[in-house]
Amino acid sequence: MPELASTLPASWYCSLPLYQLERRAVFIKSWYLLGPVTKFQNVGEKFEYEIAQQPVLAFRTSGDSPLPEPGEFQVICSKTEKPLRHHITPTGLIFTTLSDEAPSFHEYFPDLEPLLQKVDFTRLPYRRSIKYEGRFNWKTMIDGYQECLHCQYTHPSFSVYYPPTFYTVHNHQNFSQHIADPKKPDDGIFLYFFPNCVLNVYGGGMSSFRVCPTEDPNVTRMEFDYYHIEFGEKFEEYFKFVRQVAMEDYELCEKAQYNLGKGVYSEGILNPEKENGVSFYQARVFELVCQQHAADQSHYSINQTDIVMEAVIFSAAPTLLALLAGIGFLYRFGLQLLDAKKSETIPELAEDDSCGVLKESNFPAGWWGSKEVFELERRALFSKAWLCLSHRSRFTKAGDYQSYEVAGFPIFLILGKDGKVKAFHNVCRHRAYTVTKKQDGSSTVLGCRYHGWSYNTYGELTKAPHFDELPGFDRSQNGLFDIHTVTDAAGLVFVNLEASPTVSWVDTGLLDSFLRKSKLNPQSIWIAGQTVVANFNWKMALGSKNLIDSSELENTIRQKRSISWQTTGAFNLFQMKSEHFSVFPFTSFHSIGRTGWWWALSFLPASEQKTALRCDLYCSTDGSSRSQEVADKLFVLLKERVRKLETEYQEYVSVGNIEKEKEILDCLEDHIRLEKSQGTEVFPAMRKPRESPRFRQAEQLCKELHCKSQLKHLAW
Ligand code: FES
Structure with missing residues (x-):
């Protein structure tokens, strides 16, 4: 019986160390869509971007031709003012990359430009941008974009135009083309650019959006740009329609992300035909993250790793410090709890044991309101x-x-x-x-x-x-x-x-x-x-x-x-x-x-x-x-x-x-002992995954990064 592909583990959607690794593995060497040239038609008008916490400015420096000539457009890292490479396609889309180590645009997207030929992006005026944050990982949103299996259930209005029966996704090197209706090949272009940019051209308008990870892997900033040949009522009608679809996706992502982080669900099955776009980009993330992890392990000792990261654009020193600090946390927390017990400093019970106890008492700090204790209570x-x-x-x-x-x-x-x-x-x-x-x-x-x-x-x-x-x-x-x-x-x-x-x-x-x-x-x-x-x-x-x-x-x-x-x-x-x-x-x-x-x-x-x-x-x-x-x-x-x-x-x-607080404390101590003996957090409510080889490898990698137990304990 063939084995169906499964999703990346839920831990990959919630782990900060994993995201730190993704930044270096996935984001640093990719190419990003900034938008069509029409967004930058005013010389000197600067547009801010943030790619994986790296601030970027893009602007036209001179000229008035629809397509900027060489030297008429610039992208810089606004922290260092270092110019970043960019590429303008013949029909007017602008891409950039953060690192000199990234491949060239044509190496990255070898077969993209022929596909872009069918739209003249110099003729779609820029109308509006909006951005907001959502409580989901960047991959949760890309999962949703990369398939239209959900369209008939979630986007009834979109499904009227593009019945999901015909919807297919064709994967290319570092991008996916979505074909909404093969009978109407010229109606609409839906493109996903690995890792986090999207371009939709349909209904007389165009939207592009970036799914921007923030420092919290559970929070993503959505940035949308809208373009339309018309303005006024026509544009507003288009805008209303596309916003409705976007908000429907937003709700899906928040709910799914919430459940991914609860320590019960670990992975799901992907449909090889209808979710091939999801499998495609997840496989790419997995491959790049594993490569980076292996490279880190084989080339650098822990003490050298922060130097390595400075060599590229991001400094990962905070990650390492956090990682090292975190290694000791569980141990320290365990001692803290055990010490509270050993020293028998728990106050004598008053005659009436039901009142007048100071909130912090002699229980571990944070007993009455820290996230770490609450998370431990959830598990223990x-x-x-x-x-x-x-x-x-x-x-x-x-x-x-x-x-x-x-x-x-x-x-x-x-x-x-x-x-x-x-x-x-x-x-x-x-x-x-x-x-x-x-x-x-x-x-x-x-x-x-x-x-x-x-x-x-x-x-x-x-x-x-x-x-x-x-x-x-x-x-x-x-x-x-x-x-x-x-x-x-x-x-x-x-x-x-x-x-x-x-x-x-x-x-x-x-x-x-x-x-x-x-x-x-x-x-x-x-x-x-x-x-x-x-x-x-x-x-x-x-x-x-x-x-x-x-x-x-x-x-x-x-x-x-x-x-x-x-x-x-x-x-x-x-x-x-x-x-x-x-x-x-x-x-x-x-x-x-x-x-x-x-x-x-x-x-x-x-x-x-x-x-x-x-x-x-x-x-x-x-x-x-x-x-x-x-x-x-x-x-x-x-x-x-x-x-x-x-x-x-x-x-x-x-x-x-x-008495009852002591009962809880005993329970937490027992669980900490268990976790220490297993060297990882233990989630008793977690359901057994299907355990594909990829899943095992991905989980193992996350454990090696101490992804679930380290950084979130730093505030303790
Ligand atoms: S049917 Fe896909 S998440 Fe429930």
């Missing part, structure tokens, strides 16, 4: 612990689903046709787009909007347009990543993200007896829920199990409705004790007297300094005619308490729970 705790997320009563018919974001893991719960609630990572197996986009909904078919893959309520891939007929494609190997899910006797739904095939269930004896006593059962009816996003670390949950005092809720409701409630006997029920129970790490349950109402509160970690508090009210009796009133009051109290808790967090005083 949230990828391994059972997390209570919902209740069975929230799912009534097959296909009912709820989406969650737990510590940056996008997941969803769905009721299967077999009546069981199951959980899945909300990441399409193809190229990592999000499957369920609404917070909740109902559908027995879950379609991915990027390229139309569909999954059923069991997470099985049921439709993969243009893949189904491919030899070697196995639908059963491309279902959604399922998550261990347990619905307990009371109807509470727990998930565990650990990727291993089996995970042992925990002893829930104490919880069960609380649930029985408080009449929390599977027959409970969900009344309402609300999410409040708060500016504090999720660990505020540990000391806030009684965030909302149920007696406060009781009193308020009793005062308002005392007459009618006394008549029905509800008043007496309120006299019985409200109780609560916390489930590690972030959920608590609260009964309101013995009224039958109960509520669940989860502190869902969103980031190191943000938490989404999810509160749901249920009723286990049929006294629900007053339920909405109870819910309204509950949510008002929730918001009030959250704002108060935010203030406490800002004032550096938290309601702590040392």
